[in-house]
Amino acid sequence: MFFNSLNFAIFLPIVFLLYWFMPNKSKTSQNYILILASYYFYSCWDWRFLFLLLFSTLLVYFAGIRLENNSSQRLRKFWLWLTIIICLSVLGFFKYYNFFSKSFADLFSTIGFNVSPIILKIVLPVGISFYIFHGLSYIIDIYYKRIKAEHNFVDYSLFVSYFPLLVAGPIERATHLLPQLKVKREFDFEKAKEGIYQIIWGLVKKVVIADTCANYTNEIFNHYNSMNSLSLILGAVYFAFQIYGDFSGYSDIALGTSKLFGIDLLKNFNYPYFSRDIAEFWRRWHISLTTWFRDYLYIPLGGSKGSKWFKVRNTFIIFLVSGFWHGASWTFIAWGFINALYFIPLLLLNRNRNNIEEFELGLNFSSLRIIFNILITFIITCFAWIFFRAKTIHDALFYIKRMFTDMHFSKQYFSIERYSYELLLMLFVFVIVEWNSRTKIEPISGKYSWLKLGLCLAAIVALGVFSDYKEFIYFQF
Known part of the structure; x- marks a missing residue:
């Protein structure tokens, strides 16, 4: 269901009326309506992938509670990495399997081995990169004790599946969205x-x-x-x-x-x-993804600390991963590489934070x-x-x-x-x-x-x- 479609023009007013004019309105009933609307919205693309959305929701929800309840650092790290590996494996299979299969076959061909890649007819679940990243930020924030695990499954499910951002973002943070879902909303005409x-x-x-x-x-x-x-x-x-x-x-x-x-x-x-400059561009473009990579990849790698080599390495990693996130193609990786080349001179000259003010x-x-x-x-x-x-x-x-x-x-x-x-x-x-x-x-x-x-x-x-x-x-x- 596209935002620019007649179906959405019918869907949105119906959800709006049910949401605000239901009898015995409460926070829980508001969230139930939005969850049902979100799952219906997603099912309009392909109902089979509702199970994938539900699986990732259950995985991260229970892993978050296990993380919070464990005092052992070893077990906490186990649950963190188990969740990350499963989430990225799901994302990797649907989004990148055929790319890697073909790329490895091409690599072997260049050294004289003829290998036929095993190409699968995989349908990419719409929005999978976005709701997987919602879950990853949530579980990482619990691990570092920035937030507490959400025990209300309805509230957490809505955080992951909320239909306005489900298929193409923005990539929300639990610290920003979850508190809004835990209180009853009052209608504000303005x-x-x-x-x-x-x-x-x-x-x-x-x-x-x-x-x-x-x-x-x-x-x-x-x-x-x-x-x-x-x-x-x-x-x-x-x-x-x-x-x-x-x-x-x-x-x-x-x-x-x-x-x-x-x-x-x-x-x-x-x-x-x-x-x-290009640094300001990336502070203004796709802000939720840029800040996600900054907080959950760039800073853990060391950010701008350390030697110039580490700064350059981290910058290339962040841009190449960003390019690869956009799609399983060498063109996206090249796009990320070019943007890294643009950014490096500003970083080395300490000018990447020059244009912050309006x-x-x-x-x-x-x-x-x-x-x-x-x-x-x-x-x-x-x-x-x-x-x-x-x-x-x-x-x-x-x-x-x-x-x-x-x-x-x-x-x-x-x-x-x-x-x-x-x-x-x-x-x-x-x-x-x-x-x-x-x-x-x-x-x-x-x-x-x-x-x-x-x-x-x-x-x-x-x-x-x-x-x-x-x-x-x-x-x-």
């Missing part, structure tokens, strides 16, 4: 209105920006051999806006939906394309320097996105080669010709709106909110009807 505005703006990002860009992105990347330099450059830019509109749009819809139920989720995007632009040299840094950061980010979008390393490299060797900058005809110049104008307007909204909850609120809401709904209907691209990119992760 928060609900805020949520509706955020849902609508998320749909604008997805349907108007991402899906429109996807039409051109697919055309250019699928036929890059016949594209000139201008089209290939535009293809990289279009994909940058597609993946941002797609994923941040999903996050906005998730956060807005959750506000309707009186629950706040973690902010996942903070206008990343206005970053002044900024304003004016008529001065400092503002010109900020604009230049933002443009450079966006350009190198678009370059890395080529590897993320390409099907193979070979495709990415030849795409880049043609981009720098064709050197023709004329407009080309596309078979999906629709909004060629209009799309560029729309992206320009979108950037201006995003820029002016950096200090707001979301762009629709404030003065003339109902007029802006009407314009957004008109754009969603007008462009959504003609969109060929419906799915969310991050569902595959």
Whole structure:
């Protein structure tokens, strides 16, 4: 069930009405309704994987209690690693088995041994990376005594399966979400209105920006051999806006939906394309995943402490693992490697924490320097996105080669010709709106909110009807 589907438009009001207007409303009944809604929501993808979701929930729930009840450090470490190994084994089997099987076969072929890889027809359970990471953060936090184990199975089950974040995040922390699930929620009209505005703006990002860009992105990347330099450059830019509109749009819809139920989720995007360097970009992009890897992998490895070699090693590990988390393909690993190369100079020069404060632009040299840094950061980010979008390393490299060797900058005809110049104008307007909204909850609120809401709904209907691209990119992760 997609957030941008008619089914969800029917599903959400029904759950909302049951949640707020049930008789004898209590915290427990609210949680039961959300759990039932979440399992139904997930079953719409493939009901068979409900058992996998339930298994991971039971595993981590009972392991957490065992961890808390054991005073022996040896037994606590046993339960921690047993849970981690089982969770990662489940994730590895469904997501990475065929990748490793084929990669090992290719490796043996290069040294003269012909090995036929055993490829299984495995269906990747939607959202498995997200709910597995929810469980891992929970069990690790119990081990380090940052939180206590949750003994109420209903509350813990909702923490793992809560439908707004179930299939594509954000990756929540038990310290943030569980306390909200343990108290009765009271209806807050202002928060609900805020949520509706955020849902609508998320749909604008997805349907108007991402899906429109996807039409051109697919055309250019699928036929890059016949594209000139201008089209290939535009293809990289279009994909940058597609993946941002797609994923941040999903996050906005998730956060807005959750506000309707009186629950706040973690902010996942903070206008990343206005970053002044790549370190700031990663503090603003997919924030929940970035901070997850920082807290549960980078810092345990030693973080930025120790010698320069350890700093470099840890940085490469974090970016390569992040790339591999996104998908079982060498293109994602290459994407992570490139971002590590971007980040290393800032780390070694101790400049990775330079751009933390917010900024304003004016008529001065400092503002010109900020604009230049933002443009450079966006350009190198678009370059890395080529590897993320390409099907193979070979495709990415030849795409880049043609981009720098064709050197023709004329407009080309596309078979999906629709909004060629209009799309560029729309992206320009979108950037201006995003820029002016950096200090707001979301762009629709404030003065003339109902007029802006009407314009957004008109754009969603007008462009959504003609969109060929419906799915969310991050569902595959």
